[in-house]
Amino acid sequence: MDTQFGAASLKPSSNGKSFIYNGNGELLAFCKLKFGRGNRVYKGTGNRTYKIVFLVSLLSMMLMDAALLILFLNDYVLFFFNESNVLSLILVHFVILLLFSLSHSWAKAILIVSMPVGICVGLGLYLYAHYALPQWNDQYFDSPQHEHSLVLRYRTATLGESRYFFEVYQRSSNRLLLRHIKSDDFNFVLKHDEKYTGIQNVNWIDESTIQFRVQGTTKTLSLN
Numbered sequence: 338m339d340t341q342f343g344a345a346s347l348k349p350s351s352n353g354k355s356f357i358y359n360g361n362g363e364l365l366a367f368c369k370l371k372f373g374r375g376n377r378v379y380k381g382t383g384n385r386t387y388k389i390v391f392l393v394s395l396l397s398m399m400l401m402d403a404a405l406l407i408l409f410l411n412d413y414v415l416f417f418f419n420e421s422n423v424l425s426l427i428l429v430h431f432v433i434l435l436l437f438s439l440s441h442s443w444a445k446a447i448l449i450v451s452m453p454v455g456i457c458v459g460l461g462l463y464l465y466a467h468y469a470l471p472q473w474n475d476q477y478f479d480s481p482q483h484e485h486s487l488v489l490r491y492r493t494a495t496l497g498e499s500r501y502f503f504e505v506y507q508r509s510s511n512r513l514l515l516r517h518i519k520s521d522d523f524n525f526v527l528k529h530d531e532k533y534t535g536i537q538n539v540n541w542i543d544e545s546t547i548q549f550r551v552q553g554t555t556k557t558l559s560l561n
Contacts, residue, residue, distance in 0.1 A: 408514070412516055412517040412518075412519065413514050413515065413516055413517070414506075414514070414515050414517065415513060415514065415515070416488075416508065416512065416513060416514065416515050472492060473490045473491070473492050474490065474491055474492065475488055475489070475490050476488070476489045476491075476536060477508070478539055478541075478547060478549075480541050480544045480545070480547070481541055481544065482544055484544045484545075485507065485508075485544060485545055485560045486507070486508035486512075487505070487506070487507060487508070487547055487558065487560060488505075488506040488507070488508055488515055489503055489504070489505060489506075489536065490503070490504045490506060491503045491504070493533075497529065498526055498527060498528050498529055499526070499527045499529075499531075499533070500524060500525070500526045500527075501524060501525055501526075501527065501533065502522075502524045503522060503523050503524060503551075504517065504519075504522050505517070505518045505519075505521040505522055505523075505558060506518065507560050507561075518558075518560075521558050523556065525551075525552055525554070527552070533552070534551075534552060535551070536549050536550075536551055537549065537550045537551070538550045542557075545559060545560045545561065546558070546559050546560070547560070
């Protein structure tokens with residue numbers, strides 16, 4: 338039997354729980370009847386609170402994505418960020434949305450159906466990022482007075498012969514950001530019988546100029 342409390346109504350169910358609705362039929366909360374102790378509301382499920390928390394979290398994710406986009410457009414990246422980290426960002430967003438979806442039964446049903454698809458897609462992205470895409474390797478070089486830090490990122494593409502791609506970055510003072518110096522990027526090709534000998538004879542001419550040899554070629558890079 339329904340019980341009216343002003344504009345709200347209490348509707349008991351067969352499992353011992355009672356649901357409280359407002360005058361518009363929206364679920365406000367539910368409580369469990371405990372004889373001898375009276376009714377005790379132990380979990381709120383107000384739609385308004387849920388919507389506010391969801392919108393705040395969604396806005397936070399959008400701001401994070403926007404911040405990463407702004408960094409990329411200005412030739413900056415996080416020092417730990419590369420192609421394979423895109424999957425990590427997707428998984429973080431998925432987990433956040435998963436936590437919200439667990440509070441609604443209809444969302445649970447959607448989750449049960451979509452989870453196998455999400456797992457397959459995530460596994461496919463992981464395998465593609467770690468096996469199909471060439472992996473980046475980092476080398477760090479600090480100036481004598483530690484005013485500047487150079488980061489060389491390189492990867493290899495092999496198809497009969499090996500092509501090495503080098504990207505040049507300057508590490509920020511807070512050690513979290515890398516500025517991509519695209520004008521200094523370089524690459525070279527090795528035949529199948531040649532071996533990569535690495536970065537050799539590294540020499541800082543001054544605090545902002547570094548010189549090194551790679552595969553018999555001398556490179557000089559200036560950091561501002």
